[in-house]
Amino acid sequence: MRIPEPTVERLLQLSRVLENLKAESISSSEIEAKTGWSSYTIRKDISFLQENLGEASGYNRLSLLAAIKRALALGTPWKFCVVGLGRLGSAYLNFPAFADEGFELVAGFDSSVNRIEILRSPVPLYPAYKMGEVISRFSIDLALLCVPAASAQGAADKLVASGIRGIINFAPVVLEVPERVMTSNVFVVDELRSMAAKLACLVD
Amino acid sequence: MRIPEPTVERLLQLSRVLENLKAESISSSEIEAKTGWSSYTIRKDISFLQENLGEASGYNRLSLLAAIKRALALGTPWKFCVVGLGRLGSAYLNFPAFADEGFELVAGFDSSVNRIEILRSPVPLYPAYKMGEVISRFSIDLALLCVPAASAQGAADKLVASGIRGIINFAPVVLEVPERVMTSNVFVVDELRSMAAKLACLVD
């Protein structure tokens, strides 16, 4: 059965709550207290997993966690690359947290050959023109796009042509990509703007 | 009139599209081609601004931009601070883009006095125990929370006690805060997980 998108989002966050949980069991109202989502919503979300996980005491931490990971394919390994090795991009080359969650960083790309030669990296680095070849050779699924705003669309076009399935975009630019490619924007100024806008318009 | 939250989100992104637009006018179907949102949705979104902005040729770039900024309070200045001055947090101390968008960075905090003394920063730095005093003295609205996961909840508690209105959280932890405080999570591993989950469950 199809799981609605907001539910996917909450289940992902819920899995983090469960990972950091000390108790071995938790009820929907305890989750409500921790997250702010109503217990109804949480129970409905969990019911999409269709596993009848609830006990009289609530949900068992580990079985619920396992069920979420199974349903959301969090166990399966994904390959990703970093495009643009400036300050931000090169920081992610040395980030250990990815592997813990099943994401394997297999390549870094930059248009400056000079930069590639200078950088020390645990991951092979390639010049930008090899993107197509490398992405299809290693079947890379996802990309972190860390290039400056002015080059973002061009780099995204190359990624799309290489058969990438999703792009996490750090440049403050709305990318134009075909429908089959998923994008998600991570830009801190926009987070501030969005929060300010909500504080100003929604909460009054 | 209250603007629905998804509309706020799209208008924010639309303002970025308009800023990067060369043409002086754009129609709802051209916006659809650029963003993937249906032209109906876009027109409805714009209609929430209640300004009858449309011409026969579409929307005038600058008037639309101005109307969005007015409605979403993007002109008003906001003050924010950075909490946790490790690799990520200290990078944001030297980030010029914030000021362009009306966000004034007024303070940095870290629990290590040593680190505060060593760091060169264009913004005054304070030890963590001064958070309450500094935040209320300068009326700081928002915070970037860049501390390690283990200290995130503790730091968030201090921010809440200091009267912060919103927290942008970079630690992979779901924060427990009172309802009046807005939070938003920016964690790249979660972006990857979310994209992987959607690719695996929604798109089939």
Added chain:
DNA sequence: CGGTGTGAATCTATTCACAGCA
């Protein structure tokens, strides 16, 4: 005609209410 603006209809998500279980 090309466009916008907007009530009505549809689709989606959340909330509720309550049955069922330990």
Added chain:
DNA sequence: TGCTGTGAATAGATTCACACCG
């Protein structure tokens, strides 16, 4: 009694259809 699970009811967002305007 306190919990889950879930159909039904409500609330909300998107899509549609069409009036209207230059």
